[in-house]
Amino acid sequence: MADKVLMKGNEAIAEAAILAGCRHYFGYPITPQTEVAAYMAKRMPKIGGTFLQAESEIAAINMVYGVASAGYRVMTSSSSPGISLKGEGLSYLAGADLPALVVNVQRGGPGLGGIQPSQSDYFQATRGGGHGDYHMIVLAPASVQEMAELTVKGFELADKYRMTSMILADGTMGQMMEPVALDLDIKPAPEKPWATRGTGMKRPHNIINSLSLVPEELEQLNLERYERYHIVEENETRFEEYMMDDAEICIAAFGIAARVSKNAINAARKEGIKVGMIRPITLWPFPKAPFLKATEHVKTFISVELSMGQMIEDVRLATECRAPVLLCNRVGGMIPSPDQVLDSIRKASKNGGND
């Protein structure tokens, strides 16, 4: 067991990325993720890496596209409005099947919104965010330790499946300080024979491209991409179950909402209410199987979110409407309190979900 160091979530992401072999970071200042850029600005020049403050989020994601094309581990980070700007680049990365890591430390929206924590980019992250049919692997940490671990995992999965991995955190996770063990399980990047690093006059030229004007060919590319996505769904779905063995009420929550919910569950258990939680760690692929299985004994689901109810749609789909799914939420930068969640649990316990 390695010594632990006290770090902010945003710093843990940055350090883990460096440990994972990422030597190229491009970003643009936006609250509440600026610590990532600041950390990279300090560290990268000392280890022969690149830190570059781009002229915009759009430029930053396209610089990422360039490094990814050349086959190196690369990342950018931003917060909600900045991720919208990166939407174009995210679509092109998917269209060109390039691996990259993108961090979204979410803040309240829409528009300029606020600078306090939010989870209201769930749809944007899990449905792609840009145009066209595609997915990103979306990882939702619930501790500073997980910020580090999932960053490493994000690079690994991105390389393995030639996809973009997104760390979907929020302002609280980014700013929170906790002890972190940095003895992370790091797998080196695989060979990338498709990369554009120069032919060396030894092979035909490689082309990184998302243009395909023949409909039959573009259809085929989409079908093949979704076959790959299907493998990701089968192999890479991650979640944590908490007190689910006998649960009659199941909370669905990720990130900061899951931490709050855990407190509420502990309190409810003391009152004798059989409540547990399924915490998705991958938001895409969404852990459908444990939710469906839970319907065997769960009478009511509660989706606890910092949004107007986004993940709740996935919970409803996963549970195939076999039990009611309630929403317990705060928005605009507000976080549900343990008491609010506990109230929701009590109500569900009394009414079985019927208000």
Place this chain on the structure above:
Amino acid sequence: MAKLTFKTDNCKGCGLCVDACPKHLLRIAPDKINKKGHHPAEITDPDACVGCAFCATMCPDCIIKVER
């Protein structure tokens, strides 16, 4: 003695080579049509060509090889 070789099937018949030839030896063949459906460029008097490569310099499609 110079020699021009045309990749006739890649010619789009734009005629930029015709205007570039200082000795006016090229023309767009009125009686020929290539695979693309264009009247291709051709040389009318090969013996008079000095191999200056002006035609090839102005050709947007790189269809002219010049030997001297």
Place this chain on the structure above:
Amino acid sequence: MVVFDKPHALTDVPMHYCPGCTHGIVHRLVAEVIDELSIEGKTIGIAPVGCSVMAYNYFNCDMIEAAHGRAPAVATGVKRADPENHIVFTYQGDGDLASIGMAETVHAAARNENITIIFINNAIYGMTGGQMAPTSLPGQVTQTSPYGRDPKLCGYPIRVCEMLSELEGPEYLERVTVNNVKNVKNAKKAIKKAFQNQIDGKGFSLVEVISACPTNWGMTPQAALKWIDDKMIPYYPLGVYKDRSAKEAE
């Protein structure tokens, strides 16, 4: 003895450009320079969105297709991924470089990013069928300025070399054209210098090539080359707009 043939850095794929379009000439010049500098094996080209979107099919070096206007940002990434071993060029049109990608262009120049940009200015959006470009001339009739470009309504054309020359950053800016043999030779010299600068680590080098678009200008290829002399060059004078190393050597 062969005195002229297709350069090795060009593939055998026939180009899709319209008859008399000068994209083909500029492609060839870039390829000739890559051959002469023996850099094909370490060169990575970035294609834009626009008529030359499929440039990736025409060059034998590694190629990347970028989003509209983003080529300088993509090039920045590729170059910084391995500055010692990558020679990176972008090939962009006027809509791509001077409209949607203006921010990326200006900031790559301001950073003196060590890349080479070949900028095709033909005063029109070609691929989408001839709309007004940021470089369309006052009075120029296009699909989206059917009564002629009226500066009162849509502003004035942008002279990219002049504008960038005000920046401290860039190393080398030159405007050339390819409308006759002499100008083609000058254009090649400029393009070669723009690549050599990168090899020498001097930084941001942009060559603006005034080009012909006979199809969307509604002219014969011959008339289009003449229109460059008559209309384009008076508004976009040829010449070197910045050459820091040469100036410092004075």
